[in-house]
Amino acid sequence: AQSVTQLGSHVSVSEGALVLLRCNYSSSVPPYLFWYVQYPNQGLQLLLKYTSAATLVKGINGFEAEFKKSETSFHLTKPSAHMSDAAEYFCAVSGTAGNKLTFGGGTRVLVKP
Amino acid sequence: NAGVTQTPKFQVLKTGQSMTLQCAQDMNHEYMSWYRQDPGMGLRLIHYSVGAGITDQGEVPNGYNVSRSTTEDFPLRLLSAAPSQTSVYFCASRTESTEAFFGQGTRLTVV
Numbered sequence: 001a002q003s004v005t006q007l008g009s010h011v012s013v014s015e016g017a018l019v020l021l022r023c024n025y026s027s028s029v030p031p032y033l034f035w036y037v038q039y040p041n042q043g044l045q046l047l048l049k050y051t052s053a054a055t056l057v058k059g060i061n062g063f064e065a066e067f068k069k070s071e072t073s074f075h076l077t078k079p080s081a082h083m084s085d086a087a088e089y090f091c092a093v094s095g096t097a098g099n100k101l102t103f104g105g106g107t108r109v110l111v112k113p
Numbered sequence: 114n115a116g117v118t119q120t121p122k123f124q125v126l127k128t129g130q131s132m133t134l135q136c137a138q139d140m141n142h143e144y145m146s147w148y149r150q151d152p153g154m155g156l157r158l159i160h161y162s163v164g165a166g167i168t169d170q171g172e173v174p175n176g177y178n179v180s181r182s183t184t185e186d187f188p189l190r191l192l193s194a195a196p197s198q199t200s201v202y203f204c205a206s207r208t209e210s211t212e213a214f215f216g217q218g219t220r221l222t223v224v
Contacts (some may be wrong), residue, residue, distance in 0.1 A: 009153060034212055042157050043203065043215040044156075051210060090155060099144060099163065100171065101205070105155040109114075 002027040006104035015110050019078040021107050023065075023091030026072060031095035032057050033074045035065055037090045038106075040050045047089070050074060061085070115139050119204050119216030123208040126223045132190040136204030136220050142214070144207045145187040149173065149200040150218075156203065162187055194223045 007022040023101040025031060050061025055067040061084075065076045074091060091104040120135045120192050138145065146161040148171075158171030162181040176198060178190040187206075191198060205213040 006155075017163070032210065043217045044205075044213075050211050093205075096186045100158060100161060101207070103156040105153060105194065107139055 002031070002093050002095060002100070002102050004091050004104035005100055006089075006107050008107055009105060010069075010108050012110045012112060013081045015083060016080050019063075019081045019085060019109065021076040021089050021091075021109070023074045023076065023092040023104060024038065024072055025074060025091070027093055027095045031093045032090040033067060034094075034101075035059065035063070035074075035076050036090045036092065037061075038090065040087075044090065047076070064078045074103050081109075081111050083111050083113065085109060086095075117204055117206050117214050117216040119202075119219050121219060122217065125217060126191070126221065128194060128196060128223060130194050132191050132194065134191075134202055134204075134221075136187045136189065136216060137185050138187075138204075138206040138214070139185065140206060140214065141184060142206035142208050143184070144209065145181065146171070146205045146207075146213070147177070147179065147187070147189045148203045148205065149198075150203060151200050159189065159202075188203050191221075196223045199223045 001052045003026045004083045005024045008018040035047040048057045050067045063078045090106050094101045118139045143164045147159040148156040157173050160179040162168045204216045207213040
């Protein structure tokens with residue numbers, strides 16, 4: 001069965017500092033990987049996705065993620081945090097039979113001025 | 114395009130009542146899913162469908178039923194509401210290789 005682990009349920013960063021959110025996955029087949037963002041009281045919005053093309057994926061709002069097969073990781077980064085980045089972030093994987101989309105537990109990001 | 118439309122946005126039920134959460138998509142996506150979101154637990158899959166007439170259970174299916182009579186619609190039925198079903202529910206649709214598109218969610222409270 002596929003699964004996703006996000007390390008750290010809460011992350012606090014200073015404005016202008018690096019944002020690093022960790023995601024490790026397990027999948028028995030080459031996966032599709034996604035990062036979503038959720039702002040308070042809203043639905044989920046796609047940040048970026050990996051679908052077996054380039055291993056470094058650029059998304060919206062300055063975020064990017066690198067697919068590392070050897071480490072089964074898909075960590076999300078942004079060089080300089082903005083106050084508007086305060087939200088909850090979810091990593092998700094799809095790839096096994098039935099194409100279920102499985103989510104990690106989420107990481108809530110707090111940005112300090 | 115409207116994308117994925119969920120109704121209602123908010124609902125309060127008494128224990129034991131039944132109700133149906135509606136979900137419709139206009140993108141001709143074959144896959145549709147229902148998730149529930151609870152604090153600290155991410156999104157957990159309740160039921161999903163890979164096409165009209167085909168449904169399957171996800172991680173937390175107990176107490177919920179689904180059907181998929183058309184490509185567009187995927188309603189979620191709560192048979193006899195319990196306080197443990199208090200949650201935010203999201204419907205999503207996708208194709209095999211694309212990202213999921215989500216509705217705005219239904220906030221359900223069972224008292």
